[in-house]
Each structure stands twice: as structure tokens, then as C-alpha cells.
Amino acid sequence: MDKFHEECGVFGICCDGEASKLTYLGLYALQHRGQESAGIVAHDGRRFYAHKAMGLVNDIFDEDTLDALKGHMAIGHVRYSTYGSTVIENAQPLVVNNHRGGLAVAHNGNLVNAGRIRHKLEEAGSIFQSTSDTEVVIHLMAQSKRESLIDRLTDALTVLKGSYSLVMLTEGKLIAARDPRGFRPLVLGRLKDTYVVASETCALDLIEARYVRDVAPGEIIIFDENGLQSYSPFPKEDHSFCIFEYIYFARPDSIVFGQNVYTIRKSFGEKLAREDDIEADLVIPVPDSGVPAAVGYAQTAGIPFEFGLIRNHYVGRTFIEPAQGIRHFGVKIKLNPVKQELCGKRVVVIDDSIVRGTTAKKIIGMIRGAGAKEIHMRISSPPTTHSCYFGIDTPTREELIASNHSIKEVSDFIGVDSLKYLSLKGLMDSANQTGLSFCNACFSGQYPISVGEDVDSEVIQLVLFPKRSRAMGAV
Ligand code: SF4
Known part of the structure; x- marks a missing residue:
């Protein structure tokens, strides 16, 4: 489907005799956040046990x-890829x-200055195993000259720019960390x-839990x-929840950012109906993601709700299409x-977004054919006009149909x-019913942080080459 894609889901647990089995269940529930690879690393106090694969x-x-994944602590990861190609070396x-004694890391997000930091680290002799941006965290921690775990981690995270919700295992401890703007969600349970x-x-x-x-x-x-133990070592920043x-x-x-997703998604549909005045016979969702907004729209507009499109839930990712004849x-x-349900009706179709417009065009063709x-068509978000740099797989700006076409042109196309x-x-x-602060850059183009690799090079210099920096007078 023609959608933005979440990059990853993470899970961590401490301390339970069935840590790896509970992590497996946690990843199972988070499968929607990434379907290309998955992995679990467990720790028994002495060594790591890891298993990861594509699929x-x-x-x-x-x-x-x-x-075989022994131990009382574990972390897990499901991955869709953005930065770094889709290979097992990048599975987390x-x-x-x-x-x-080692370090295991699972990351949801995207580090916008990872390329530059990696270049500096390689110049300093680091050898990377993967093309994943996450690996810079490991090397930065190894480079830090400070003694305590929290200081070394703070050193590493100070240098990073972008979004991260991290879970880590090291030195007999589980670590959870979230970037100061809180782009990606991360919850604590018991x-x-x-x-x-x-x-x-x-x-x-x-x-x-x-x-x-x-x-x-x-x-x-x-x-x-x-x-x-909870630490807040960074200066406070405005929040940019995605x-x-x-x-x-x-x-x-x-519950994400403290609010139930279904309730918020339904309220988008209610608002959409209040901004609309179309007369129609029924409201149908594009399943599954359009369902809550369609319920909210139908209830507010007073138009009957029906499932006019039925989704096959058993489609695998590797469906083989005949080469010829069927388009x-x-x-x-x-x-x-x-x-x-559809024949002869005036239909309002609700979807959550239009990205390239290619899938919407095919769906509309099917409804017309019925x-x-x-x-x-009613969309429960504004036109997506800009790419995301904070952990979401998006097409280039040129490929986003709303970035270079008017609403009338998009309407004609689909x-x-x-x-x-x-x-x-x-x-x-x-979304902002409780005073939260959000990133909406893919609609507004107003990125909460600069997306170039222009991070303060003195900060990188200080962490990677502290002696040389001091000699250069950087402190
Ligand atoms: S640019 Fe869009 S997808 Fe990316 S973090 Fe901001 S709101 Fe989320």
C-alpha cells in the first residue's frame, strides 16, 4: 500500500526468568511497526545470546x-528499514x-547526523559492521573516556541529532533512552x-503488564x-511528538503520548465531518487505517457507515504476481x-492519507467499477507535502503527489x-487536547530541528578527540 512506513518497534524487559519469551510476545504485538527483520538479545549476567533474521x-x-536465548534480561526489535539497506547485518x-563486556542496542528513530559522525569515527580508526545509523551509538560509547555507564551514554547521546527511542543491554543492566524532543514513543510498564x-x-x-x-x-x-534509576542529563527542549x-x-x-490512538483517530474524522458539507448515502473506510476516522465522520455527519471494501488479512509479503496479463x-x-452496498450510491470514502496517489487511484477505480x-474522498490528515527525517520511511518530496499538485489535480488523478x-x-x-506539542513537518515543512548534517562539529570533536580538542582550545 502507498503509505508512510514506521521504521521500527522496540521492547525491553528486566528482570524475568522468561525474558526472551515475553520479548517475543512484545515484538509480536509490535509487528505493525516493522516487517522486514526481527531480533532478540538476552543476557544472563555473563554473556549475550542473540537471534535475528529477516522476516x-x-x-x-x-x-x-x-x-536458547537464556537470561533474565532481554531486548527486541522489529525493523522496516530507512537508513541502511535491507540486509541481515542491519537487523537489530x-x-x-x-x-x-559488550553492548546490545535496539533503536527506533533516525539520526540525521549519523553519516558525518560515522565518517569522523572511521577516520579515527573505528570499523563498522553495518550500514545502520544505530551503530554510531555503540562506537560513541566506546570512545567516551568517562568511567560510569550513565556518563558514557550521556556523552554519546549528546552528539546525536535526530530521533531515538533506544533500548540497550550492557554491564548487567537494561537501559531505555528517548531523545529530548520525544519524536518516537516509548512507554514504561510493570x-x-x-x-x-x-x-x-x-x-x-x-x-x-x-x-x-x-x-x-x-x-x-x-x-x-x-x-x-532515572536521569535527565540534557537541556530541556520543546517536544516534537510525531x-x-x-x-x-x-x-x-x-496509548501513545498519553492518549488512546483510536479516540484521537476518531476525533480526526469528527473534525473532518464538521469541516465538510457533502450530501451522501454512506460513509466507507479504506480498511484498516481509515476505520476509526470513518466512524467519527459518519457519526458526526449523520450518514450511515458501512464496510464497502473488504480487506484480505492473509496476504503475505511475497505474493507472486503473474508477469503478463493481469494489471x-x-x-x-x-x-x-x-x-x-456501493451500486447506485453516493459514497464518502475515508482514508488516513494520500502519499503518491497510486493506491488511491486503484481503490477509487474499484469502487467506481462496483x-x-x-x-x-475525504482524508483525515492534511496533504503530505514534505519528507520525514525522523524515523519514518517516506518517498522523496517530488514523489509526494500533494507537494507539486493542487487538490483539484490530485482529485482528477485519483x-x-x-x-x-x-x-x-x-x-x-x-490531537492537542491535553496541551501536547507535536512535529507536523510532513504537512507544514516546518522541521523542528535542522535536517542537514550541520551538528556542532565542536561537540563531535570534544567527544571523539578530547585531548586534541583541548590542545586546539575548544574547551
Ligand atoms: S515529519 Fe511527519 S512523520 Fe516525520 S516525525 Fe514529523 S510528523 Fe512524524
Whole structure:
């Protein structure tokens, strides 16, 4: 489907005798955040046990692989890729052994200055195992000359620019860290005496852990058998929670940034209806992501809600298409119209976003082919006009249809009778019911941090080459 894609989901647990099995369940619940690879690293106090592979969680792990992942602490990761190509070397958690006993890292987000830092580290002699931006965290920690774990981690994270929700295992401890702007979500839960961290609360729900709170932006939490220690070593920054978590990425049953996703997604549909005045016979969602907004739209507009498109939930990722003869098979294998509901009707179709417009065009063609009299497409977010640099896989700006076409041109391209988007103000008012602060750069172009690699080179210099920096008078 033609969507923005979430990059990754992370999970961590301390301390439980079934740490790897609970991590497996957590990753299972987070599968929607990444389907290209998955991995678990466990630690028994002496050594790491790792298993990762390309594919879905359910295909990668079985009883035997989980039994081999021994220990009372574990971290896990599901990955869709953005930075770095899709190869097993980039599957996470990344694990390295060093003189301090090793380090395992799983990362959700994107480090916009990773390329530059990597270049500096390679100049200084570091050898990288992967092309993933996450690996710079490991090398930066190894370069830090400071003694304590929290100081070395603070040194490393001070240099990084961009988004990160991290879980790590090292020196008999589990670590959770979130960037000072809090782009990507990270929650803290409790399962009796066990601590759990996860990208979304749906992972806590599956293992019957209780949601305690979010890991705060800029917070580092270190867990061990004695409990947790919380640190806030960075200067406070304005928050930039990713608004797209509410529009599409997160599961609707999750609490993200302290609010239930289904409720917020439905309120987008309610707002969209209040901004609209179309007369129609029924409202249908593009399943699954358009469903909550369509419910909100239909209830507010007083128009009957129906499932006019049925989704096949059993489509694998490796469907083999015949080379000749059948065109546009991809969307048809996933969605099929209910002709009896659509024929002769004036239909409002609700989806969460339009990216390139190619999938919307095919869906509208199917609904038209089912005999709909009028088709009015309504989108529960504003036009996506800019790429994301903070952990979301997006096309280039030129490929985003709304970046270089008017709404009328997009409407003509996808073949609808009318097209409307939720206004940016409507989106922000609906999401911001409790005074939160969001990133909306893919709609507004207003990036909360500069997306070039122009990070303060003196900061990099200080962490990587402290002696040389002092000699140069940088402190
Ligand atoms: S640019 Fe869009 S997708 Fe990226 S973090 Fe900001 S709101 Fe989320």
C-alpha cells in the first residue's frame, strides 16, 4: 500500500526468568511497526545470546530458538528499514563485545547526523559492521573516556541529532533512552516486579503488564535487579511528538503520548465531518487505517457507515504476481468492493492519507467499477507535502503527489467527484487536547530541528578527540 512506513518497534524487559519469551510476545504485538527483520538479545549476567533474521516475528522464533536465548534480561526489535539497506547485518538488536563486556542496542528513530559522525569515527580508526545509523551509538560509547555507564551514554547521546527511542543491554543492566524532543514513543510498564519498556502499550497489554508512564523526552532509565534509576542529563527542549503516530503508524488500541490512538483517530474524522458539507448515502473506510476516522465522520455527519471494501488479512509479503496479463493486481489482492452496498450510491470514502496517489487511484477505480454513483474522498490528515527525517520511511518530496499538485489535480488523478483533506488546524486541535506539542513537518515543512548534517562539529570533536580538542582550545 502507498503509505508512510514506521521504521521500527522496540521492547525491553528486566528482570524475568522468561525474558526472551515475553520479548517475543512484545515484538509480536509490535509487528505493525516493522516487517522486514526481527531480533532478540538476552543476557544472563555473563554473556549475550542473540537471534535475528529477516522476516516476521512468528517465522523467525520457535520454542528452540527462544529456549536458547537464556537470561533474565532481554531486548527486541522489529525493523522496516530507512537508513541502511535491507540486509541481515542491519537487523537489530546490534551486538558488540568490548572490554566492558559488550553492548546490545535496539533503536527506533533516525539520526540525521549519523553519516558525518560515522565518517569522523572511521577516520579515527573505528570499523563498522553495518550500514545502520544505530551503530554510531555503540562506537560513541566506546570512545567516551568517562568511567560510569550513565556518563558514557550521556556523552554519546549528546552528539546525536535526530530521533531515538533506544533500548540497550550492557554491564548487567537494561537501559531505555528517548531523545529530548520525544519524536518516537516509548512507554514504561510493570509486570509484578518486572520492568518493561516498549514502543507502544499494545505490547504491554499482550503480556498483561501495566502501563505506568511514558519514558519522558530526554530521560535515560537504567534498570537492574535492584530497581530503576532515572536521569535527565540534557537541556530541556520543546517536544516534537510525531503526529503521524496518531494518523497511521500506531495501533489504535495503544496509548501513545498519553492518549488512546483510536479516540484521537476518531476525533480526526469528527473534525473532518464538521469541516465538510457533502450530501451522501454512506460513509466507507479504506480498511484498516481509515476505520476509526470513518466512524467519527459518519457519526458526526449523520450518514450511515458501512464496510464497502473488504480487506484480505492473509496476504503475505511475497505474493507472486503473474508477469503478463493481469494489471494492478497488488491492491486487488488486498481489497475487494462489496458491490451490493456501493451500486447506485453516493459514497464518502475515508482514508488516513494520500502519499503518491497510486493506491488511491486503484481503490477509487474499484469502487467506481462496483457501480457507485458519486465518490467523495475525504482524508483525515492534511496533504503530505514534505519528507520525514525522523524515523519514518517516506518517498522523496517530488514523489509526494500533494507537494507539486493542487487538490483539484490530485482529485482528477485519483478519479473522484470531490476531494477534501482535514485542515492542519483541525488536525492539531484534535490531537492537542491535553496541551501536547507535536512535529507536523510532513504537512507544514516546518522541521523542528535542522535536517542537514550541520551538528556542532565542536561537540563531535570534544567527544571523539578530547585531548586534541583541548590542545586546539575548544574547551
Ligand atoms: S515529519 Fe511527519 S512523520 Fe516525520 S516525525 Fe514529523 S510528523 Fe512524524
